[in-house]
Amino acid sequence: DGSGDIHSKHFHLLSVLHNKIVNMNIIIILAVIFFHVSVVTAFYIGHGEKIANPLFARPKKRQKRQRFEQVTLDETELAEKLQRKIGAKRPALGHIVPRRMRAKGSGGSANPVIRPQGKAREAGMNNPSRLKILGGSAKGRRLDSPKVYLRPMMGKVREAVYSSFTSFGLYEASACRHLDIFSGSGSVGLESLSRGASHCTFVDFSSDCCAAATRNIDWCEFGEDSDKTTHVVCADAFQALQDPASVGIDPTLPFQIMTICPPYEEIIYADLLDAVANSPLIGDNSIVLIEYPVELQCLPHVLERKDGGKLIGIRNRRYGRTVIAMYIANPTGSMEVADSRPEEFVKVK
Numbered sequence: 001d002g003s004g005d006i007h008s009k010h011f012h013l014l015s016v017l018h019n020k021i022v023n024m025n026i027i028i029i030l031a032v033i034f035f036h037v038s039v040v041t042a043f044y045i046g047h048g049e050k051i052a053n054p055l056f057a058r059p060k061k062r063q064k065r066q067r068f069e070q071v072t073l074d075e076t077e078l079a080e081k082l083q084r085k086i087g088a089k090r091p092a093l094g095h096i097v098p099r100r101m102r103a104k105g106s107g108g109s110a111n112p113v114i115r116p117q118g119k120a121r122e123a124g125m126n127n128p129s130r131l132k133i134l135g136g137s138a139k140g141r142r143l144d145s146p147k148v149y150l151r152p153m154m155g156k157v158r159e160a161v162y163s164s165f166t167s168f169g170l171y172e173a174s175a176c177r178h179l180d181i182f183s184g185s186g187s188v189g190l191e192s193l194s195r196g197a198s199h200c201t202f203v204d205f206s207s208d209c210c211a212a213a214t215r216n217i218d219w220c221e222f223g224e225d226s227d228k229t230t231h232v233v234c235a236d237a238f239q240a241l242q243d244p245a246s247v248g249i250d251p252t253l254p255f256q257i258m259t260i261c262p263p264y265e266e267i268i269y270a271d272l273l274d275a276v277a278n279s280p281l282i283g284d285n286s287i288v289l290i291e292y293p294v295e296l297q298c299l300p301h302v303l304e305r306k307d308g309g310k311l312i313g314i315r316n317r318r319y320g321r322t323v324i325a326m327y328i329a330n331p332t333g334s335m336e337v338a339d340s341r342p343e344e345f346v347k348v349k
Contacts, residue, residue, distance in 0.1 A: 136194030171196030
């Protein structure tokens with residue numbers, strides 16, 4: 001009996017000692033963990049960083065680059081920008097003849113000559129920019145380019161522009177007249193004819209550009225045998241806008257669409273806006289498109305007319321380094337989609 005009690009006491013002591021050792025190990029492990037957590041916490045807090053478990057952290061949302069700053073230009077600052085020529089040089093597209101072979105012409109800033117290439121040369125067509133009609137009855141037709149250097153409206157911009165025109169219901173009317181100022185090869189006006197315009201007048205000061213527009217009219221089958229009418233005018237754009245009768249344009253017939261894509265560095269936008277706003281060629285609900293460079297930052301939301309009327313800004317969208325502004329003249333409310341959008345006429349980054 002005595003030996004049994006001794007054995008039971010030894011067993012009890014061993015079990016107590018074992019439990020204490022286990023508890024001590026747990027305490028040591030917890031202390032080590034606490035120490036490491038404290039050190040890491042102190043390090044991140046000392047460096048001003050947030051602690052986040054990467055396994056449970058939410059992915060960061062990619063911030064979209066804002067195309068416009070929500071800052072309205074001061075009227076004085078805007079007036080100063082509009083009244084001087086803007087430096088907006090654009091790189092050549094790779095189809096320019098070397099400088100020693102250039103022939104000085106009447107278009108573009110540097111007046112280089114363009115070389116036709118490949119099949120276009122064989123067909124007698126000069127189309128280095130690969131211009132073509134993007135939609136409508138003449139979709140896919142290639143367009144000729146003049147010999148002078150031009151930077152025509154990009155395809156994606158034309159698609160966006162004519163999507164807006166269509167949403168405005170401009171081509172639903174039986175008679176939609178389009179005036180294409182600084183027409184160049186005529187790609188903008190021809191696109192409109194292809195999508196439903198009944199008439200287009202092309203205006204350009206370069207005889208080479210007017211000849212190219214005339215060839216493109218025939219190639220797109222909008223000539224004499226077509227139910228559409230065209231008129232190519234080789235004249236100064238400002239004269240055509242201010243005194244249309246002097247260049248053969250009937251001032252009593254307003255246009256529903258007016259597109260103006262000028263050479264950025266060769267005009268003063270204040271003069272252009274004044275000529276457009278007060279032109280007899282626009283009537284109530286006429287849509288006016290003006291292309292300008294991002295270097296100009298922004299155009300005014302409202303253009304005042306001398307007769308008391310107004311052109312109200314309805315779109316102002318940036319496409320790369322090009323900005324497209326759209327206005328509606330003396331809106332009557334019949335075009336609900338063409339609503340005033342002052343929030344878009346803000347400073348461009």
